[in-house]
Every structure is written in C-alpha cells, then in structure tokens.
Amino acid sequence: MLSSIARNSVAASGRVVATKLATRSLAHTPSFHVNTPDNTPEQYFDFTEENYGRVKSILSKYPANYKQSGIIPLLDLAQRQNGGWLPVAAMDKVAQITGVKPSRVYEVASFYTMFNRQKVGKYFIQLCGTTPCMINGSEDIKQTIEKHLGIKNGETTEDGLFTLLEVECLGACANAPMIQMNDDYYECLTPATMIELLEACKAGNPPKMGKWGSLPMNGQVSCEGPLGKTSLFETPAPPKVDPDRFKDGNVDPASVKEHMAY
Incomplete structure (x- = not known):
C-alpha cells in the first residue's frame, strides 16, 4: 500500500503535473507467512486438554461433514491459548482438526484482522x-x-x-x-x-x-452524554408476551409478529 497517492492537476500553464497528497498510513501484517525463530511450520502446537473440551463444543454446533465451519472460532481459541497471536503451527492444527488443507485456514487467518499472525504485547x-x-x-x-x-x-x-x-x-x-x-x-x-x-x-x-x-474514561455511563440522561428517565416497560404462546409446539405464520411482540 502506498503511503501517498498522486493526483493530476492542471497548472496555470496548462501542463499536467503530479501532486502528492498525504494519507494516513495504517500498520498492517503482510498477507504471507514469514518464518521467524518462534514461528515456523516445524514448531509444535496443540490445544490444552481444557481447550479440547471447547473444541468439541464448537464442532458440535455444525454437521459432521461441515467441520470447516468451525475454523474461525477454533482460530480464536488457538490465538487466546497462545497469548494473543497465531503461529503457523496453530493454523496447521486447526486445519488438521477441521479436515481441510492448511491453505484454507491461512486464507481465513490472513483475511480477518481479528487474527494476529505476529506476536503482540500483553x-x-x-x-x-x-x-x-x-x-x-x-x-x-x-x-x-x-x-x-x-x-x-x-x-x-x-x-x-x-x-x-x-x-x-x-x-x-x-x-x-x-x-x-x-x-x-x-x-x-x-x-x-x-x-x-x-x-x-x-x-x-x-x-x-x-x-x-x-x-x-470521563466518568459517564455507556453512551450517555456528559450531561447524563436527558431523554429517558425511566426504563420503558417491556412488551407483554404470552408465556404459553408455544405450549403446543406449533406457530401459525400469520401470528409471528404477535409472538415476537411487534
């Protein structure tokens, strides 16, 4: 990514000249893997016994033939276990668990900015x-x-x-x-x-x-303005919903809005 862009403008003489426009440069991680002493495919990574319980829970949410649907939550779990970043060995473990080629996992990890493929601070x-x-x-x-x-x-x-x-x-x-x-x-x-x-x-x-x-950090509560509550002074009463609306296990499509308290 260029740190500046060139825009053509017409000078008084009629000549076309290039004008530099400063742009904000965001730090970013390369989309490709670079071996470092603490991040090579040969290094070992495996989930802890406790996290394997979470792996099982994550995969149970998807059909057995769609394990790859769990790639994102498994990468997040691996990143948290590894101190906030994802070594390539962790991505390979996720590929093994979900039964896909490692490249399928790499493309997910390199696309979403929630995954840090280089070590970050505490x-x-x-x-x-x-x-x-x-x-x-x-x-x-x-x-x-x-x-x-x-x-x-x-x-x-x-x-x-x-x-x-x-x-x-x-x-x-x-x-x-x-x-x-x-x-x-x-x-x-x-x-x-x-x-x-x-x-x-x-x-x-x-x-x-x-x-x-x-x-x-200025003492206000959530999105209240600095003057505090200026609109709603009481919590609105929730809509009334029939607690027995699903007791028969059937829902009439024509009454969905009523069931959803619209």
Missing part, C-alpha cells in the same frame, strides 16, 4: 483513527501513547507489555476518541486519561469494564 492496543475519532483527537491519543511508551504505530515495547496498532472504525463513534485493548473498549479518552490507563496496565491492574461492557 496489552494489544488498537487505536481507532477513523473520522469521528480523528476529529475528536485520536491523533493526540496516538502521540501520547507513542511518547509515553517509546514506540511507534505497529511496534511493541521491549518488555513485551504493549503493542500499538492504528485501525479503522471500531464502532464506538459516539464516545470518540477510543481504543480497544485486548477485548475491552476504553472510550472518551484524553491524553491524561490515556496515560492513566497505561500506568494502570503497567501495574497489572487495568480498570474494569463498566456496566455496559465498555469504560468511558
């Missing part, structure tokens, strides 16, 4: 740099992380604690700017609260998620 920071976050200060957050940790986009700290990667939209636009760290969302960030978060992680005590599975 705290994998994915910084959203898409428009809502950018206009709300994601560049300041990136510079804060880089300066505080001494790394650049796509790099890992020497102690192996942190990896920083700028990514596209993570779907928390209402609480921009934000990061995803491992599985958790930290939102409404400022340079000060970003440093606070990094220091808490260094101490091995990252802040716990809020009630709704994310943590705005």
Whole structure:
C-alpha cells in the first residue's frame, strides 16, 4: 500500500503535473507467512486438554461433514491459548482438526484482522483513527501513547507489555476518541486519561469494564452524554408476551409478529 497517492492537476500553464497528497498510513501484517525463530511450520502446537473440551463444543454446533465451519472460532481459541497471536503451527492444527488443507485456514487467518499472525504485547492496543475519532483527537491519543511508551504505530515495547496498532472504525463513534485493548473498549479518552490507563496496565491492574461492557474514561455511563440522561428517565416497560404462546409446539405464520411482540 502506498503511503501517498498522486493526483493530476492542471497548472496555470496548462501542463499536467503530479501532486502528492498525504494519507494516513495504517500498520498492517503482510498477507504471507514469514518464518521467524518462534514461528515456523516445524514448531509444535496443540490445544490444552481444557481447550479440547471447547473444541468439541464448537464442532458440535455444525454437521459432521461441515467441520470447516468451525475454523474461525477454533482460530480464536488457538490465538487466546497462545497469548494473543497465531503461529503457523496453530493454523496447521486447526486445519488438521477441521479436515481441510492448511491453505484454507491461512486464507481465513490472513483475511480477518481479528487474527494476529505476529506476536503482540500483553496489552494489544488498537487505536481507532477513523473520522469521528480523528476529529475528536485520536491523533493526540496516538502521540501520547507513542511518547509515553517509546514506540511507534505497529511496534511493541521491549518488555513485551504493549503493542500499538492504528485501525479503522471500531464502532464506538459516539464516545470518540477510543481504543480497544485486548477485548475491552476504553472510550472518551484524553491524553491524561490515556496515560492513566497505561500506568494502570503497567501495574497489572487495568480498570474494569463498566456496566455496559465498555469504560468511558470521563466518568459517564455507556453512551450517555456528559450531561447524563436527558431523554429517558425511566426504563420503558417491556412488551407483554404470552408465556404459553408455544405450549403446543406449533406457530401459525400469520401470528409471528404477535409472538415476537411487534
């Protein structure tokens, strides 16, 4: 991917000249495998006994002749067991379990950005740099992380604690700017609260998620505005649904909306 693009423009003299336009460069992993001392096909990987129980549970969700449907959840399981990244030996194990050629697994792992095919830190920071976050200060957050940790986009700290990667939209636009760290969302960030978060992680005590599975770092609750609740002050009553609507085991298609409380 080019770090800049060329656009033709007409100069005053009528000549066509090339103009450089700066673009945001996102770090990324090559789509092909590169052998490293800790990542070669000859190395050994196998699921733990506990995770084999999860493998069995995952595969039980699909017909026996469609084991390949479990490739994505099995890759996720392997990545979690292996400290947040997928060596090629783990991908080969998933191919063996699902009965497909290794290339079928490689193409899945190289397509989805949720899979890290190179080692990442204990705290994998994915910084959203898409428009809502950018206009709300994601560049300041990136510079804060880089300066505080001494790394650049796509790099890992020497102690192996942190990896920083700028990514596209993570779907928390209402609480921009934000990061995803491992599985958790930290939102409404400022340079000060970003440093606070990094220091808490260094101490091995990252802040716990809020009630709704994310943590705005400005004290607000989920997607409530900084002024708190300004619309709904009470929880709406749920729709009334007949608890015996399926007691006979049959559903009249004409009454589906009623059964679904529409």
